[in-house]
Amino acid sequence: MTGRAAGSWPALVGAREPQEIEIDGERLVVRRSWPGKNGVRSYECCDASGRIRALTDDPRRGLTLLPHARDRKLPSLRPCGQLLVHRAGKRAVERVSRGYRKHLRAGGSGDVVTATHTMGGLAASAGFAVPRVLGTSEHSVMLSTVPGVPLLELSPEDWGRAWGRWSVAWPRLVRGAVGPSEQWQVHDAAAEAAVVAKWFEHVREYDAGGLAGRFAERLDEVETRVRRDLSSLQAGSCCSTGPVGGGMVPAHRDLHDGQMLFDPATNGVGLLDFDTAVLAERELDLANLDVHLELRVMQGLLGEAAADVGRQAIRQAAVAVGADARRLETYREATRARLGCVYAFRWQWVPVAERMLEGLG
Template identity: 35%
Template sequence: MSVPTTAPRSRRAADRPSRRLPDAVHDGARTYRLVRAWPRGTEHALVELAAEDGATVAGQWFADPAALASGAAATPAPARVAGDVLLQPGGADARLRALGGVLAEDGARLVAHRPGRRAVVRLDAPDGTVREFAKVVRGSRASDLARRGSLVAELVGGAVPVPRLLDTGEVGRGVLRWSVVPGRTLHDLGAGRWEPEAARTAWEAAGRAVRHLHDAPRGRVTARHGATDELGAVADWLHPAVVHGLLDARLVARAGERVAAELDAGAGDSALGVLHRDLHDKQLLLDDAGTVGMIDVDTLAVGERALDVANLLVHLELREAQGVLTPGLAAAARDGFLSGVGAGELPHSRVAAYARATRLRLAGVYAFRPRWRSVAQELLAQAAG
């Protein structure tokens, strides 16, 4: 196995876009800074931008002016073009046509929007409490997401609170309405500087929740995610980051070779479980009773338990590097999680291999977030070292 992080030598010049993803977009007198981007290949990216007053807007960057013009022509108002970016405020979206109707409902607030892919809308009750969350996706994806969401609720039973599908009547048009999982995310609680013992207790409960998912019956989960699939996910981020000059190509290649070798060395069917696959502190919520719930299980699959464990551990390293967690809190969280999830039963080499892969993937992810590019460089150096 290998990580295809760069194009072949003969294709590199053609592969490099004539225009680069900008860190700032000027829309008349207003300037938006790039918060983060999701590359769709090397000449197109979904973006989240923020103005000086904190207002955010979704959009799409195109290297090709013709593709930008075509996207703008297809997208309803109030979308508009600013430089090489199609700004899509207010949920304007050519492919998520149901989004406008959901946003028109009482108490609706747009929480997240990746144009053409997905949007999350919070719907509040008259008293200000959250009534439900509506996820709007392309109609072709909705049925599978509904099935996965309902399946995970059945697999974990009442032991781990997860969103439950409230209504199937709108699935055909890409609207999925989900119940609210109570509590605050472990990310937000960590940023509040809680005490180490409280952090350890909470993260041990988180570990038990994850272990419950891992131990769920695997027979009903059709998706599989192995080492080769993980290498593909890493490459999806690294190749665009290299092409846009955000990460050093030689260091990426060296890290990619090491990650591929380590994942390949122990790939097998040991310690399998039902995986979350995108497990981090923003996906885990702690309620007042100390119960940990789980959200966004869109990527449910059977694979090595070490993948989820490593992904979570590296995110704790990341939060420490970002200043969200102090070293003491990060250590307490790590100890608690490892105890709760039963990490001692997992091959250390597999956790280490997936941890290196996660550092490399996150280097690609955070290279597309200007505020955290120095952290991305640190992650890359760790993956290559």
């Protein structure tokens, strides 16, 4: 991946993440998991009928399996649409006839609506197709569909067309005039360092993928280096200025191929999920998108030739927005560290998580 310190991370000897969980006579296949507070783990599973089920593992209360598409902390959730995502007590997404409904804890819908209007509005002005808010309540937001096909399902020709269109539209979004500052949170290098530190803390607390118990010193070394490099960005000055002071620009903060669609009939690129939108350095989103291409190659979901097409588009966008090469590489390293920790919690990708962390020196 980065060509550094090959072989410096010992080979994985078993994921130590559950692939299946049995509870009340049901055998559930784990799709993914997340760390929580006080040692609680949340799991998203599939039951024997192929339905998504949310489950928690609390060290004090044991395993709790929620009924399909029901969650007392997400009172708007009902088993009526096709459930796509369910993180117990936090968030659920379902496909319904009108579009997609996000179910959130009380008070969360306002932030989603604001982000969809602000960042989504900038994206639409830049030429992206974006979801529209069709309705909202205290616990849910209804969003319209966006035309297009997920990038990983495109033909090689359409893959290239999609990235070409993205590389033109993205700089227009970044250069867009932001609205009142109170509508935006700021996510600087110090904030990114805090996110990275939190994920390393999660890996240590839960021994995700068995990494913490076997490679404690190695994890400490990687985290220290990444946080130090991010701190050096915070202490320095940005290479160029954006529409607001300090080089901050509109940022998606979760930009990856899965947040993008392409419509071959119209050559339109769709952009999704603006919930995490902030003002950040222009290098943040570009780095996140670039490293996700590395990740897809390691997952076996994308070939190197296709990844190079995406990387070239990212390089073109980086030049267009005035990104600084050193800052971009620092954010890439931070993204690799963060994703390595995130994917350590997913049993099928623990070897990939190890490889990502290995590439950090």
